[in-house]
Amino acid sequence: MTARYAARRRSNAVAMALALAATLFGIGWLILILGVLLWKGLSGLTPAVFTQMTPPPGSSGGLLNPIVGSLILTVLAVAVGTPIGVLAGTYMAEYGRYDRLTSVVRFINDILLSAPSIVVGLFIYEVMVAPMGHFSGLAGGVALAVIVIPVVVRTTEDMLTLVPNALREAATSIGLPRSVSITRICYRAARAGMVTGVLLAVARISGETAPLLFTSLNNQFWSTNLNAPISSLPVVIFQFALSPYKDWQSLAWTGALIITLAVLALSITARSLVGSSKHS
Amino acid sequence: MDPARRQSVVDFALQEGAMVSVEAVTRARVLDRLRLGDAAFRHLTRAAAFGVLLLLSGVIIALIQGSLPALRAFGLGFLTTDRWNPVTENFGALAPIYGTLVTSSIAMLIAVPVGLMIAFFLTELCPQWLRRPIGIAIELLAGIPSIIYGIWGLFIFAPFLQETLQPFLINTLGNVPVIAPLFSGPPYGIGILTAGLILAIMVLPFVTSISRDVFEAVPPVLKEAAYGVGCTTWEVVRYVVLPYARVGVIGGVMLGLGRALGETMAVTFVIGNAHRISSSLLAPGTTISATIANEFTEAVGDLYTSSLIALGLILFVITFIVLAVARYMLLRIERRIG
Numbered sequence: 001m002t003a004r005y006a007a008r009r010r011s012n013a014v015a016m017a018l019a020l021a022a023t024l025f026g027i028g029w030l031i032l033i034l035g036v037l038l039w040k041g042l043s044g045l046t047p048a049v050f051t052q053m054t055p056p057p058g059s060s061g062g063l064l065n066p067i068v069g070s071l072i073l074t075v076l077a078v079a080v081g082t083p084i085g086v087l088a089g090t091y092m093a094e095y096g097r098y099d100r101l102t103s104v105v106r107f108i109n110d111i112l113l114s115a116p117s118i119v120v121g122l123f124i125y126e127v128m129v130a131p132m133g134h135f136s137g138l139a140g141g142v143a144l145a146v147i148v149i150p151v152v153v154r155t156t157e158d159m160l161t162l163v164p165n166a167l168r169e170a171a172t173s174i175g176l177p178r179s180v181s182i183t184r185i186c187y188r189a190a191r192a193g194m195v196t197g198v199l200l201a202v203a204r205i206s207g208e209t210a211p212l213l214f215t216s217l218n219n220q221f222w223s224t225n226l227n228a229p230i231s232s233l234p235v236v237i238f239q240f241a242l243s244p245y246k247d248w249q250s251l252a253w254t255g256a257l258i259i260t261l262a263v264l265a266l267s268i269t270a271r272s273l274v275g276s277s278k279h280s
Numbered sequence: 281m282d283p284a285r286r287q288s289v290v291d292f293a294l295q296e297g298a299m300v301s302v303e304a305v306t307r308a309r310v311l312d313r314l315r316l317g318d319a320a321f322r323h324l325t326r327a328a329a330f331g332v333l334l335l336l337s338g339v340i341i342a343l344i345q346g347s348l349p350a351l352r353a354f355g356l357g358f359l360t361t362d363r364w365n366p367v368t369e370n371f372g373a374l375a376p377i378y379g380t381l382v383t384s385s386i387a388m389l390i391a392v393p394v395g396l397m398i399a400f401f402l403t404e405l406c407p408q409w410l411r412r413p414i415g416i417a418i419e420l421l422a423g424i425p426s427i428i429y430g431i432w433g434l435f436i437f438a439p440f441l442q443e444t445l446q447p448f449l450i451n452t453l454g455n456v457p458v459i460a461p462l463f464s465g466p467p468y469g470i471g472i473l474t475a476g477l478i479l480a481i482m483v484l485p486f487v488t489s490i491s492r493d494v495f496e497a498v499p500p501v502l503k504e505a506a507y508g509v510g511c512t513t514w515e516v517v518r519y520v521v522l523p524y525a526r527v528g529v530i531g532g533v534m535l536g537l538g539r540a541l542g543e544t545m546a547v548t549f550v551i552g553n554a555h556r557i558s559s560s561l562l563a564p565g566t567t568i569s570a571t572i573a574n575e576f577t578e579a580v581g582d583l584y585t586s587s588l589i590a591l592g593l594i595l596f597v598i599t600f601i602v603l604a605v606a607r608y609m610l611l612r613i614e615r616r617i618g
Contacts, residue, residue: 009512011512011514012512012513012515015518016514019397019398022393022395022397022398023414026398026417027418029481029484030417030418030421033429036432037432040435083328085328087325087328088325088329091322091326091328091329092329096329105330105333107604107607108336110607111600111603111604114535114539114542115599115603116541116543116595116599117542118542118572118592119343119542119592119596120339122342122343122572122576122592123343126589127338149332153332177314177315178318179317179320179321180317182321207425207426207427209426210426210544210545210569210573213573213576214576214577234427237431238427238545241431242549252431259425263423263425264420267419271416
C-alpha cells in the first residue's frame with residue numbers, strides 16, 4: 001500500500017513538474033521572440049525610417065511608403081468591413097436571435113474567422129484583380145475587409161447579446177421604434193465591446209501578408225493611388241527579409257518591430273477596454 | 281402604418297378640432313417615417329447577415345471557377361502526382377499536400393501535450409495572482425503576426441536548429457533502424473521539421489486558451505469529490521477533468537489544426553520551397569500555402585495560375601472540414617455547460 005502511495009505521489013510530482021516546464025516553455029518563446037525583435041530592430045529604429053522611402057539595395061532609406069500604404073489599406077478595410085460586420089452582428093443579436101438564419105450565419109462566420117488568409121487573397125484575385133486586369137490598393141483593402149468582417153460580426157453579436165433586455169423594454173415602452181432603440185440605446189451600451197472588436201480586427205490585419213501578396217502587390221515608390229499597386233509593411237518585410245542585402249534585411253527587422261509593437265499595443269488596449277470580461 | 285389606420289388616427293384628431301388636427305397629421309407622418317426607417321434598418325441588417333453567407337459561397341465559387349482549367353487538364357490525377365513542372369506545364373498537388381499534412385502533424389504532436397500541460401498548470405497549480413498575467417502572455421503569443429514568426433524562424437531559429445537539434449537528431453535517431461530515414465541527410469536548418477516546430481509555437485496559444493476555458497468549466501464539485509476520496513492533483517486532472525472536458529479539448533485541437541494547415545507566411549520563410557517528397561523530415565519541402573505565396577505572382581500561363589488556385593481550393597476544403605468539426609465539438613460542449 002505504501003509503495004503504491006509513493007508511486008502515485010511520484011507521478012503526481014512528475015506531472016506537476018512537467019506542467020510547470022510546459023508553461024515556462026510557452027512563455028519562453030514569447031520572451032525569446034520579443035527579445036530578438038527588440039535587439040535586431042531597435043538599432044534601426046531612427047527618424048529616417050518614418051521620413052524616407054524604401055531604398056534600392058545598397059543605400060540607406062526608410063519605410064515611409066510602406067507605413068503609409070499599410071495605414072491606407074487598414075483604413076480602407078475598416079471602412080468597408082466594419083459597417084457590414086456591425087449590421088450583420090446586429091441582425092444576429094437583435095432581430096433574429098433565435099432564427100435558423102442566425103445559427104447558420106454564426107457557423108459560417110466562425111469558419112471565415114479561421115479560414116486561411118491566403119485563400120482570401122486568391123478569392124479577391126479572382127473577383128477583383130483578374131477582371132480589372134491589374135493589381136490595386138483597392139483590391140488589397142477589400143481583401144483585408146474580408147478578414148475584418150468576421151471579427152466584427154462575432155464581437156458585435158457577443159456584445160449586443162450582453163446588453164440587458166430591460167434596456168430594450170424600457171426603450172420600447174416609451175415608444176421608440178426598434179431601429180432607434182438599437183442604434184441609440186443598445187449600440188451605446190455595447191460600445192466599448194464593439195470598439196474592442198474593431199481594434200482586434202485592426203490588430204489582426206496589420207500583420208496580414210498573405211492576402212496582400214497578389215492583391216495590392218507592392219510598390220517601390222511613393223503612391224497613394226488606390227487604383228495602382230500600393231506598398232505595405234508586411235509585404236515589404238517579406239521581400240526585404242528574403243533578399244540577400246544586409247541593409248534590406250535590417251530594415252525588415254525594423255519593420256517587424258514596428259508591426260509587433262503596433263499589434264501588441266492594439267491588443268492590450270482592446271483588452272483593457274473590456275476589462276476582465278472574457279471573449280476570444 | 282396601413283392607410284386605413286392612419287385615416288382613423290386623422291379622423292380622431294379631427295373630432296378634437298382644427299388646431300390639433302394639424303399636429304395629428306404631422307405626428308402620423310413622423311410615425312410613418314419612423315416605421316419606414318425601422319423596416320429599412322431591419323432589412324439592411326438582414327442583408328448584411330446574408331452577405332456573410334454570400335462571402336463564403338463567393339469564396340468557394342471563385343476558387344472552383346479559377347481551378348477549373350487545371351482540374352480539367354489533370355483530373356483527379358492532380359491529387360496523386362508529385363510532378364510540378366512550370367516549363368512543361370505539368371502540375372500535381374501531392375508534394376504540397378504531403379508537406380501541409382506532415383508539418384501540421386509535427387505541430388500538433390508538440391502543441392497538444394504542451395498546451396494541455398499549460399492549461400493544467402493554469403487551472404490547478406498556478407497561484408491566483410499569476411493566472412491572469414500568464415494567460416495574457418500566452419494570448420499575446422497568439423497575436424504576434426505570422427510574418428514575425430517567419431523572419432524570426434529564418435534568421436534565428438533555423439540556424440540554431442542547424443547547429444544543435446538537427447545534428448543531434450542525425451547522430452542519435454538517425455541510427456535507429458526503422459525511423460532512420462526520417463532523420464537522414466545533411467542539416468539544412470530550413471525544412472519540414474523547422475516549419476513544423478514553428479507551427480507548433482504558433483498553434484500552442486490556441487490549444488492552451490481553449491483547453492483552459494473548458495478545464496475551468498468543469499464543475500468544482502466533481503473535482504472536490506475526487507480530491508475528497510484522496511486523488512492526487514494529477515489524478516484529478518487525468519481522470520476527472522480531462523474526460524469531462526474531452527469534447528471541448530478536441531474542438532480546441534481542431535481549431536489549432538485549422539490554423540496550422542492554412543498558415544502561410546511563417547512556413548513560407550522556413551520550408552525551403554522544394555517540390556519533392558523526401559523521406560527525411562530534415563529536407564526542404566513545401567506546403568500548399570507556401571507554394572501559392574511563393575509562386576502565384578510569378579506564375580505565367582493560365583494553367584500554372586489555375587493549378588495554384590486549385591491548390592487553394594484543396595486547402596480550403598481541408599480546413600473547412602477541420603474547422604466545421606471543431607465548431608461542432610465546441611458547440612456541443614457549450615450546450616452542455618449551458
